[in-house]
Amino acid sequence: MCFGEAYAFGVIWSFTFNSLSCSSCASKYKGDRGWKVPPNITIAGTEIPIGLFSVMLVLLSTALVNLATKSVATLAGVSFSVVFFVIFTVSKT
Numbered sequence: 001m002c003f004g005e006a007y008a009f010g011v012i013w014s015f016t017f018n019s020l021s022c023s024s025c026a027s028k029y030k031g032d033r034g035w036k037v038p039p040n041i042t043i044a045g046t047e048i049p050i051g052l053f054s055v056m057l058v059l060l061s062t063a064l065v066n067l068a069t070k071s072v073a074t075l076a077g078v079s080f081s082v083v084f085f086v087i088f089t090v091s092k093t
Contacts, residue, residue, distance in 0.1 A: 008066065008070075008073060009066060009067075009070065009073035009074065009076065009077035010077055010080070012059065012062055012063045012066055013063050013077065015059050015063075016056070016059040016060050016062075016063045019052070019055055019056040019059050019060075020056055020060075022052060022056075023049060023052045023053055023056045026049040026052050027047075027048065027049060036049065036051075036052075037049060037051035037052045037055060038051050039051050
């Protein structure tokens, strides 16, 4: 069993969800942001973060390829996620 694959599974999905949340926040935020990933286009007063969306798509495609091609990583990553989901759900009650 290669633990490097399982580690990579968690890292790539962490980055993917992080970029997804940043994209969501950037598209909803109406004020000036301290920094932006270029390019950004403005349509009808709404700024669309094209650069951030492209980063998210690259990370998502990498994560999906990892999911489809690495059976050990997929099994370890999904098992880890299910176990911690159960632990957090039980401890919440």
